[in-house]
């Protein structure tokens with residue numbers, strides 16, 4: 001619109017005052033949202049256009065929501081995509097999104113239940129369906145997990161069937177020795193739960209809301225924990241060993257960009273439970289490896305966000321097809337047993353063995 | 362430490378807590394366990410053959426001194442039948458090597474091994490002191506790095522020896538894995554963990570028998586065996602990515618002592634998953650590359666510089682991409698640039714790609730992917746008294762990719778000079 005007097009015009013639309021700098025470009029709010037959303041839009045293409053899936057019905061996707069910044073923002077963006085998709089009369093059937101919430105208070109008693117968040121999410125994202133489950137529903141969803149847990153925990157753990165599921169899960173979790181192993185084991189259990197739920201719902205893929213820094217930290221932490229062979233499906237788009245696709249659409253966005261995006265939508269601000277900051281004065285040796293890596297990525301990311309983002313990209317370049325065929329898989333985490341001592345006679349992979357009570361350090 | 366019995370023999374008093382797994386051991390059992398683990402590494406990888414001549418790259422420092430001591434012990438204990446010698450490089454930096462070379466000379470007597478000291482002046486016609494005098498302090502790290510990379514091989518070649526072992530330990534390997542991950546350097550990630558390097562590209566095999574030995578245990582071994590070594594820490598700050606990786610690994614070790622081994626394991630597994638075409642490159646380039654440790658001369662770099670440079674480059678790429686998106690946006694029909702589609706191709710070419718064209722340097726005959734190897738290129742510059750332009754011409758495009766650090770260092774020479 002010629003004639004408009006703008007002191008700092010948006011470089012995209014040239015029609016509004018720029019309010020933010022995004023990757024060295026001054027943008028207005030609308031163009032900022034458009035740019036950030038487009039990164040995710042591109043990542044969802046296969047599902048939106050039903051590529052590699054049935055063309056006559058929507059592709060079913062599972063979306064785990066933690067109420068954190070990144071998964072909440074991603075859900076918001078995906079819901080926008082759903083709105084556009086539903087508004088088209090002709091076109092691909094696209095995807096359906098089912099949101100799964102593991103009740104935060106059942107993961108740690110210090111987490112708020114956030115019931116109003118559950119209500120709010122359902123209200124804000126009416127095109128999605130929702131389920132909320134407690135962490136201990138893993139026993140119902142993964143029937144053989146009890147046995148695997150007993151074998152994993154070894155002698156130091158006696159499963160007591162007279163207890164409730166919640167108590168049994170807590171008993172198992174409390175026999176894991178160190179904070180690193182605890183975080184590792186919890187992550188595996190939640191993963192198993194989410195995958196099992198996705199399968200029960202006939203979903204074809206799981207859309208993960210990990211942010212760039214979370215992905216970078218996950219990459220480094222997995223490498224540090226001896227999980228190099230499973231890094232690839234922990235942070236890259238593609239087939240997981242569970243027979244479901246994993247997808248990480250936020251991989252190209254910086255956390256700061258997610259924060260900006262969230263600030264534009266008051267409903268998101270209400271939904272999001274901010275991450276508890278890592279206690280600054282915790283001694284390094286008392287952190288878990290996951291926490292150490294998150295701290296590393298966040299501090300380094302202030303100066304070198306691109307370098308941190310690139311860590312994940314590097315992991316993405318690894319090629320699963322190079323994996324030897326017919327490897328057996330770890331019964332706990334499902335990672336392929338690659339280069340194992342003892343040549344595949346073990347039940348648990350190298351990294352899981354590290355987190356077991358008898359061997360954890 | 363409260364007196365407690367050795368975890369292994371249950372009789373002697375434990376005097377050591379193993380850094381690797383915190384087992385409490387007596388002196389004898391620790392030394393035994395340490396040596397046995399190196400023996401297992403050697404046998405499980407079939408590292409040597411009977412009668413093989415092996416040069417131990419000896420700097421007089423703890424790693425190579427322990428390596429020499431352990432190899433001598435194992436060679437006798439298990440009848441490897443190796444013909445061992447010590448090979449030292451004298452960079453020609455006054456005062457820097459004097460003490461360490463004295464140590465190596467004593468080691469040669471202690472272990473009854475022949476010692477060869479090869480000087481930069483013999484190999485290149487220039488000592489490092491002369492190089493510094495010529496190019497100034499800022500750029501000499503480039504020379505030191507390139508010259509040193511080749512020196513052990515060239516020294517071994519002079520002796521007609523085809524296998525050089527170095528004292529790289531588990532900490533070094535773990536550090537390299539993390540560093541290459543941070544730098545996004547897949548070719549180096551794919552070869553950094555292998556116990557043997559270069560064998561495909563160079564006719565001199567390099568290996569690291571202490572690959573699974575913790576640095577702390579190497580120090581303990583040297584201490585309890587009362588080995589005679591020269592303790593120097595490199596006083597120069599490491600390259601930024603390596604420095605960052607080093608700090609990270611020290612922290613990880615505090616949290617979970619097994620981390621170092623776990624990273625090595627991850628690195629080994631990931632190396633197998635590096636796409637075949639990148640692995641091929643890695644193999645061909647290995648001869649040009651050996652990347653551990655600081656160098657003996659002032660490098661004039663500020664810590665963090667490499668990370669900042671990479672950050673800037675990535676941000677530039679990012680900005681360029683954003684401008685492209687801007688143009689593409691209205692169309693919204695996006696092509697399918699997926700790596701999945703290439704999988705079939707990758708799989709089928711996997712077997713056919715071996716080493717890419719790997720020749721020998723026209724001047725010196727050293728294995729090189731360039732017509733003229735890096736050392737000769739640098740020498741040409743020195744000899745012409747015009748290092749800057751010569752360097753620029755000498756480094757090909759292909760090489761820039763594999764050795765970006767070197768390239769940057771060279772850029773600095775240009776700027777600094």
Ligand SMILES: [Zn+2]
Nearest residue numbers: 010013028031
């Ligand atoms: Zn605009």
Ligand SMILES: [Zn+2]
Nearest residue numbers: 330333349352
């Ligand atoms: Zn496992």
Ligand SMILES: [Zn+2]
Nearest residue numbers: 367370387390
């Ligand atoms: Zn003992």
Ligand SMILES: [Zn+2]
Nearest residue numbers: 722725734737
């Ligand atoms: Zn040459």
